[in-house]
Amino acid sequence: MNAPDRTERLLRLAAMLTAVMASAALWWPWPAQASQRIKEVASVQGVRPNQLMGYGLVIGLDGTGDQTTQTPFTAQSVNSMLQQMGVTVPAGAQMQLKNVAAVLVTATLPPFAQPGQQIDVSVSSIGNAKSLRGGSLVATALKGADGQIYAMAQGGLIVGGAGASAGGAKVQINHLSGGRIPQGATVERSVPTPLLVGEFVQLDLSSGDFATANAVAKAINGAKGEGTAQAIDGRVVRVRAPQDSAQRVAFLAEVENLALTLEKPAAKVVLNPRTGSIVMNQSVTLAPCAIAHGSLSVTISSTPQVSQPGALSGGQTVVTEKNDIQVTQQGGQVINVPASAQLADVVKALNALGATPQDLLAILQAMKSAGALQAELEVI
Known part of the structure; x- marks a missing residue:
């Protein structure tokens, strides 16, 4: 094979390799740069969870409840509950309630929660109960910061852990004085939200930064038209939204998914x-x-030393530290x-x-x- 033929063959091979690489580039996805969305750096004002709290009783424990002599409020709570059911406890009666524990019940009410929906609750002992394993929570009212009842909790506890004792020795794995009840509370009242009130919707940034607020406003104006959003300060962006509820929800869904081009964070x-x-x-x-x-x-380092007195000296053996x-x-x-x-x-x-x-x-x-x-x- 002469030199011109060899050169022509190498050129054809190079052209074939270039075509194969170009075809592979079309099919093989190149890694894209990670970008943030507005929903990851800001939240809509008023769309927030609310904390609930209540006091209740856990019953059905296997002798691991509160010692009523040291936690008198447990006996008082049981007495009050029995009176509501028409059971009168004789005055001065000493109740030994080893199967009952006083607990604090907490839950988080998610935004837009409606009556009838169920939420998870956490149950924690506030007395000296040894374990809540196997117990059931009696119906407990969960109140908000305004003192109103927003949910009712009840059900069997799930406690992750184990404990054992024998011959004075005790072994405990994990925490036994707290547990959870999945879907253990039913929402009784919804929390009003200002989402549909007024002409504007306010976006609150998770961290105060003027560059981020400006980038959020610029992204919204670029997608929805100039003047739609305005950065008020380094944490608040005011957005003009449609008045109709359905249109406002669709508008916010599109705004939250807009991509942002952010500057480098402060060192x-x-x-x-x-x-x-x-x-x-x-x-x-x-x-x-x-x-x-x-x-x-x-x-x-401390080393104990024994000082032994001489015989018939009348002294005492003393342990000293060196x-x-x-x-x-x-x-x-x-x-x-x-x-x-x-x-x-x-x-x-x-x-x-x-x-x-x-x-x-x-x-x-x-x-x-x-x-x-x-x-x-x-x-x-």
């Missing part, structure tokens, strides 16, 4: 001194700096931390220090004071 580092947790976002950067961090450890204290200090080397423009570089630079999370808490605060950490520090 922030969150520190938790209790657990030693450190979380930073992608905007955190470092300026060049030098760090030296040493560690100081103090070890105290304490040994050791102080160890390791000098830290000065490490040059280069400038880092990406989160991965920041993590790599901090790992090079070889410090524990507790040490990093102090290092990051010192770097912030020195101006080397380009981020806001938040301690939780």
